[in-house]
Amino acid sequence: MSLVDQLTEKPWLTEGCEVEGCVGEAPLDLRAPHLGLKVLLGVASALFMLVVVAYAYRMTFGDWQPMHQPWLLWVNTLILVLGSWGMHRAWGGAYSGQLGVLKSGMVLGGGCAVVFLGGQLLVWKELVSQGFFASYGVSVAFFYVVTALHAAHVFGGLIAWYRASLKIWRDDDIDNVRITVELCATYWHFLLCMWIILFGLLLLT
Amino acid sequence: MAIVDSPVVQDIPAAEVPDPNEDLYHAKSWVTKYLFCQDAKVIAIQYSCTALGIGLLGLVLSWVMRLQLGFPEVFSFIEPAHYYQFITMHGMIMVIYLLTALFLGGFGNYLIPLMLGARDMVFPYVNMLSYWVYLLAVLVLIASFFVPGGPTGAGWTLYPPQAILSGTPGSDGGIILMLVSLSLFIVGFTMGGLNYVVTVLQARTRGMTLMRMPLTIWGIFTATVHALLAFPALFVGAIMMTLDRLLETSFFMPVISEMGEILSYEGGSPLLFQHLFWFFGHPEVYIVALPAFGIVSDLLSVHARRHVFGYRMMVWAIVIIGALSFIVWAHHMYVSGMNPWFGFFFATTTLIIAVPTALKVYNWTLTLWRANIRLTLPMLFGLAFIITFVNGGITGLFLGNVAIDVPLSDTLFVVAHFHMVMGIAPILVVFGAIYHWYPLMTGRMLDEGLGKFHFWVTFLGSYIIYLPMHYLGFIGVPRRYFEMGETTFIPESAQDLNAFMTIVTLIVGFAQLVFLYNLITSRKNGVEAGPNPWKATSLEWQTAKTPPEHGNFGKTLPVVYRWAYAYGLPNAAQDFVPQNLPPELVATHVGNQVPDTDGES
């Protein structure tokens, strides 16, 4: 039953519990953790999009000076891609039951995320050492805000990743982590996409 | 990016837990039972008590403000800076920390699982965290009263540049703590909101189709979706303003010559903040209003013993209002200096919203048509809500119509408008809802006599405070004025009116204390309610015990056979048919609750 049908149903005309569209039959095909993640990603997208819009708006003002992007960001982007690939492998491993693949994927995914965070920190240090403080100009300030927000999301992902890893290495238990790994992978892909959008924005302006 | 469907995941929905003792989190000690409890009902009560507590502070602040307005120069301890700090804190507390928290954290947590026939929220642990982060936000807010310079006095809109410059009280620590507290609130809310949305979509019991959900759920659900999408705007604004204040960035700060000194800011845009703020702020109005819409529909229906009229229209209107409210934000900025051409667009969208809103009002009143109206306390509050809301909605049509907003913006007309529509009206629903669900939460009724006193004083009192206030706005009396002083255009009588409003405020305030007394003493002394005292159809009254225990329902979850508004069904044995009453029993069953088919209870 489509959403429109569900929302135009005349509820006073139907009686009984075997009606279409009730959760008993899982018609929405949404499972709680997956749906939870989707909602979370929706909120995060709203957050990043608002930053992008604010960025674009603020750009139109006279004092805007484009900022040179450190080359290190390219490396970090690559690391993030690698991490995403690693998590994808872990996901595959979790579903095909290959513990080895799962473990190596998890190590790669989590490791890359950690390295990425370190890399971003290096970028910050480099900028600061060149005298680009946040008060230097608003494009620089935006750079710090954008990267910090993104890094905070990566860090949040690492918490979930850590909890899944504990279960994997402690109990060798694939069944219980399957969904967590799947969600982590989705989240990694999401953060990669977000980063590419944000990085693209920073590069182009 | 799509989540690939996996063959392994079972399709058993979360609600179908066979044995509550097996799968549900269970409290092990006093600490986990009452303090760090993961039961949505306990979290709801924690949220409600905290919100009402901080709301009491907001109320007391309003008395002080009214004393100053009613009797200027009498209370010398109220200085201008204090006044601005009080209005700011009052506004912020009422809107965010009281109403948003109470409707979503309080009523949302309590009612969503119960009304949908679920045992709990889907992520109880995150839900528990949500409350503690909220509490932290409240504590940070309170802490701002004690830092040097006191809390911020920038107005609840927190507009830069003034919010972070020294000409505004609390620009040292106060504003920072305010921004931190708001950010915490948003984080905490997001945790809770995730739960509400997913629970509604995922954990409904068998037979509970979307269109069988009570309107309360629709209101809370839509408001939550709203809040999840709108709060990030405030979050972004808060981060940038914090940086402007602490690191002297120039997101919002242009070149400024403050008291003869040129500051280091350059080129920022104050209007950017206003856009961000109102992109959150307007939906915020509906975050408060939509749950109130939903709840009041149910109060009216139960106590008028009649179905909600035009249920489908009510649902669609909630959803349409929700969607439209994201494209009207700049009606708060008609005279902000933004591009004037925006005015045409935003005035049009704003007035279009009036149509679904008006339809809701019509349907509430049509619910009363040929009904069987019991004038219980929830009913009285529901009726008072309609009047107050219509009044406040009407003045919204003035302010939304861009040209009229030119003379009226930032006058007391605005203050009167938003108090009617998002202050008094939702609060009346809160009271109605408390009288309605208190028996479920505690097993006892609130005292009717005290309740009647509370009702009449609150409703009539606030109406006669705010109705004349519009007319002061017409004269041109500005809002956020510590005192009017000498003017050529305000008649003497306006001051008499102000004094009168202050006295009424204090009387209304007293009635709230009576209400509080009622809340506390009825827990012990109230009349025993018994199961489903209002003879309502919805599932929260069909729990095994009243008040419901952990796990909400008995061994099996209720199964839903019909919508929540089967009142006055012609061929039924009584004038209401619970949602979970099997069809074959409709013609014969008499009693407040559906007999448990397992013989358990």
Added chain:
Amino acid sequence: MIVAYAILLVGIGTVVFHFVSPWWWTPIASNWGFIDDVIIITFWVTGVVFVAVVLFMAYCVYRFRYKEGQRAEYNPESKKLEIWLSVLTSVGVAIMLAPGLWAWDEFVTVPEGTAEFEVLGQQWSWMYRFPGKDGKLGKSSTKLIDDDNPFGLDPKDPNGQDDVLIEDSELHLPLNKPVKVLLRSVDVLHDFYVPELRAKMDMVPGAVTYLWFEPIRVGTFDILCFELCGTGHYDMRGSLVIEEADAFNEWFEAQSTFAETLARISPEGEIEHKIAANAAENSF
């Protein structure tokens, strides 16, 4: 029963209060009477709805009060009724919106050739600047502001030399001459409002906003700040004197120009900027 009467009383009381209220808008002193008219239209449209809803409620509460054994009518929706109500409401909305948008169009479209002057807001006082006989306001920048140059005028801009500066909160304007008011703030948001003019606009630091009006009544009116701008917000007042052209010219000529103030500060320097002081002439 009591409840029905109470509802009735609230409804009737509201309407009666509206008509007998001694508190109403100030007599208008500008050309924006049309805004007042739109308000009246809105009052009628919304008033009818308010009265209808309240009366209907009072009737229902009285007529359909609880009786043991009585059953409510079961009639979940009526498409026809809902369509009718939607259409009627939409018509009502259109009746209010159309004149509102028209008035806004007038408000934001300044007629060609309208004379300009500037209002400068700062915590917590007002200042004003008129163009000199060249009819042009000189360039200004917040960065140039200091004790000697409170407007931040560019001393090198010839257009600014004859600008007439009024470092006082009293403003004079001639009757029946439309004016465009340029609004500038040096520190925080302010808002220039005179209740009798019905026209207000925020002043935003870093930008110049505007409004326009035509004074149509002689008198002295209060200027108030209408945007919370700090502790002294409530005390940020000025006064507006609208007077006949002669009286205005007399006042205007008594004011000094930018060149004059510069000369007063450094009498021997910057000869090239000293444009004859008596050139200050009324450009209105």
